[in-house]
Structures are given as structure tokens and as C-alpha cells.
Amino acid sequence: MIHSETTVGLVATPPDHPARVTARLAAELADRWTVREGWGEVAPRRDGGAEALLDDVARRRADEGWDVAICLTDLPLHAERVPLVAQASTRRRVAIVSLPALGLRQLAAVREIVPDLVERLLGDASDDRRPAAVHRVIGDDEARYVASSLIGRVRLLAGMILANRPGRALPGLSKLLVGAFGTAAIALANSSVWKLGEALGALRLTVIMLLGLGALVTWLIVAHDLWETAGGDTSVELARLFNLGTIGTLALAAAVCYLVLFVGTVLVGALLIDTSVLGEALQRPVHLTDYLTLAWLISSLATVGGAIGSGLEDEETVRAAAYGYHPEPGGWRDER
Structure with missing residues (x-):
């Protein structure tokens, strides 16, 4: 249903990943409603959970x-110990959507759930409609869209890593x-x-690789103080989720670096070490798998050595990997 005279405000908080999703969504909803974009706080309130956000958005509206x-x-x-996808308050005529709870296909899920929320706030929603990312809807005036317990938690963690944009950690x-x-x-x-x-088998090489990556992630967290602690406006559950998001982001960035290192080591090894020289050392014919195995071991060992150098990285760049950290969006302007 088209309500061109209805003004829908889309607020992104923090003005980082949510702002990018909001910008794309606003253009697509413009043919149904009059859409206005705005930014919320760079560090949104953590105390009070969804209700605190709903109060803030209601004042903004x-x-x-x-x-x-x-x-x-x-x-x-x-909500009720399961991930909250969205919550709508018809009394306040506002709703919130937690992007991480939508998983990896956030834009597609937002395209589905936001129109449903708007129509619910306008009184036009059908009770039979339920977005794909939603397991069930609880309540009426304060409708809460929740995900399933197991799949919802996996989707939430994947969505947090996506929202944290692991690519930002790579330059660091x-x-x-x-x-x-x-x-x-x-x-x-x-x-x-x-x-x-x-001499080392695949199992031992795998363990060495995982230990090397684990050491790197641990070093980054400790050296740059990326660990979130509970207290103040951060609950134990929220701190745990933030830390899982940080670990996942760093693990993905470290895995990409490891892959680059592995490929580079294979190429350099093939150029540097002649097959005859390697064969003489191993006392048998040399195959491609020997170079791959050698690069696998060396990449794992070098990852631990490289972790020491990572302590000299730019603090601001590395801290971008912390889920609870949001730098000021320089150059961006709120429409207000």
C-alpha cells in the first residue's frame, strides 16, 4: 500500500555500517513513502537495551x-534469551531493527522487514506476515520479532562480523x-x-597453524586493549557478544593475512629453492606438495613472529576491529 503523504524517518545508529544500509534502503522506499534519513549517536546507548533505543528514536521522531x-x-x-531482530511500538510509532540479527544477507532482510514494520506502525500490517529472518512475533503494541535460539545465535554472530567490516582491520x-x-x-x-x-603430518601442521593464528589474535587484543569488560552501561551478555564479534573480526582478518602469506611463501619458495637442492635435503624426488607443506609450516611460524610486529601498528586502525568501538565519522553530516 502506498502512503506518499506519510513521512518515514530512518535513523542509523551508529553512523557507520547502519548508515550505509539506510542510504540504500531509503532510495528503495521513496516510491511508497516520503523518506527522511538521519543519524543517531556514534556510541548508541547500551543501557536499557531495546527500550532505551525506542525512547531515543521516539524523541527524534x-x-x-x-x-x-x-x-x-x-x-x-x-529478548527472552534469544536474539531480537526488531521491536515495534505502535504507541510511540517507532521501531528498531538489529542488523546483526539478520545475518549475512542484511540488505535483503531489511528490504523485507522494514516495510512490514512501517505498515504495522500505520495499522496496515497483516498478522499472518512474518519476515524470513523472524522465528516468531511476541506481543501486539510492543511487538518483538525474535530469531530462533540456535540458528538465530549463529546468524547474529555472523551479522556482527559483517557489521564490523573485517576489511577495516587489514590495513592495520x-x-x-x-x-x-x-x-x-x-x-x-x-x-x-x-x-x-x-616430518610433520597434516594434523600437526593444522594444530600449529591454529595456534599461530590464535596467538596473533590474542596478541592483538591484549596489545591494543580490545577486550570489552562488563560494567557501567555494558551488561555481561553484551560484553560477551562484543568480544565474540571482535574475535571473529580479527580471526577473519588474520586468516586473510595468513592466506596472503602462504601464497607469497609458496611463490618465493619455488623461486628460491631449486627442486634438486630440496630433493637432496629430503633424499627423495620432490613434488608440488613438498613446497605447499613447507609454505604451510613456515607461514604458521612466521605468523607468530609477525604478531610481535603488529604491536607497532597504528592504534586507531587496529582499534577499528573492536566491535564496541566506533570512530567519529569525519566528513559525514547529519541531515538535521
């Missing part, structure tokens, strides 16, 4: 003169890669490492 308002946030929210790990490549170059010239790579 009244100040702006909007008919209804929808807030898109990257805060992970819960540039010195790590430089240090790791330096360590790998030294290890490639050591014939003892060649023999060690042959």
Missing part, C-alpha cells in the same frame, strides 16, 4: 515531525605482514625447516 521512525542499529539485542595488519614475510624469508633458507616440514 517527535522533534523531526515524522509520522513514524525506524532505527537501524548494529547493537546486538536480546600491514606491518604484521612485513614482519611475517621477513621471518618466512629467513626460514626458507634453513634446510632444517625443510626436513621438519616433511
